[in-house]
Amino acid sequence: MIRRLCVIGVGLIGGSLALALRRAGHCGQIVGAGRHAATLERALALGVIDGYDLDLAQAVAGADMVVLAVPMGAMAEVMAAIRDHLASDAILTDVGSAKGAVVQTARAVFGALPPTLVPGHPVAGTENSGVEAAFPELFQGRRVILTPTEASSPAAIAAVRAMWEAAGAVVEEMDAHTHDQMLAATSHLPHVVAFALMHTLAQMDAQSEVLRYAAGGFRDFTRIASSDPVMWRDICLTNAPALLDTLDRFRADLDELTRAIAAGDGARLETVFREAKRTRDAFRH
């Protein structure tokens, strides 16, 4: 049970968490914070938060749980702004998509990793963003991965776990490095590929309106290219090592398929397509 929750960055994720915790009766007061008064006013009007403060130092004062739901690129600045204003027992977590970078930033800002810090990542989202897109069921049955540091206290880990479980999520723990490799493969690589493909087609479409002829499968395939460009810029930059590794693997596969097409090697194409299909068909979520 959280007495006073402070959500910094009341967008899709932060807003949905607030809605889920309120519905679950897991927290008392919910305070929002962020850079834009207009966003926070909308969150207030939508009943997502009970109040807000544009001054981060004021916003975190008295909070026993602080959730950083800002883009990865804003983590350092936000941590620096709240560092000297957190209650000594206030638990701090985040929802960033790259955990190694969050730990590195926290170490730089706080000097040493605080025992109250438990980095986390809800593996959920839609291609929409903003508090208007928030809904309390977003985390229902979804995985949330916590990546406690060597300094994280058991009590802090338990509190963050309890918060996400109250929001309906299935909580797992792993180290930050493993998390970053997993997410690079299943989320970051597909997004970069979708953005690159859509960019290629945008250029071809400008020449000859190819997109008039796109069929059903195309819509699903390219949906994630509607995702927020700033958020994805930050994810690419903060999880670069793991992402570059998966990009290398993907490019090797793509090059092999390209060579098989050029060489008319139908047997190789069929083998790769069958293996891809088998894996996809086995995938159930």
Added chain:
Amino acid sequence: MIRRLCVIGVGLIGGSLALALRRAGHCGQIVGAGRHAATLERALALGVIDGYDLDLAQAVAGADMVVLAVPMGAMAEVMAAIRDHLASDAILTDVGSAKGAVVQTARAVFGALPPTLVPGHPVAGTENSGVEAAFPELFQGRRVILTPTEASSPAAIAAVRAMWEAAGAVVEEMDAHTHDQMLAATSHLPHVVAFALMHTLAQMDAQSEVLRYAAGGFRDFTRIASSDPVMWRDICLTNAPALLDTLDRFRADLDELTRAIAAGDGARLETVFREAKRTRDAFRH
């Protein structure tokens, strides 16, 4: 109005066309043909066809419209089998995804392009295949592209157009080369990319179960990797020149993004992502 329709290859496309034409009252008898008696028995049981013949020469006898709905790799064999058995005024069309290859095959099999031949391509489909997946609304509001040859007679073009319009489709005409470039960009490239990505992840998953952590967007993005491997092998081989051109463009875009990630060039990433998102958001089908 078709008196006797012969559908060679009663799968998703051939079966759905038969169902749509029957519902529209656009044809009298519907005869199926193909290699597998079991498939044709199912089509008969499902009410998709009125009868069938495993002998292609018998199947096309007396038909005034013959639709080749077989994989691209089977076109030459099927054309050769029916060549000497088509009624002189029987109209011949196909549903293949690569039109240049169909024209080339027809020229080789028939000696000269017949005036009764009107190649076509319904830009519709699902990741499912087989007659069990067929449904009469598949072509409703979808584009069908006809690529008449220089030999195609106006009467044959009109008959094929009328057939697809009866099935609910929006019919367009263009030359085979333009069609092949369009489809390489909007369909063949996305499929190859999805298969390659799924193959990359299958290999990583075998090492460390990364797919356990895949989230919502992943499911949509990879759906087309469930498509039929043999059909896509054939499409890749028969539309290779146009497909290789789009693969080159895509790879250049992917390499540029990879370099930007490696160099920490956030401005470039954001520009590309924004352009991709703008094009995707403008896309409505």
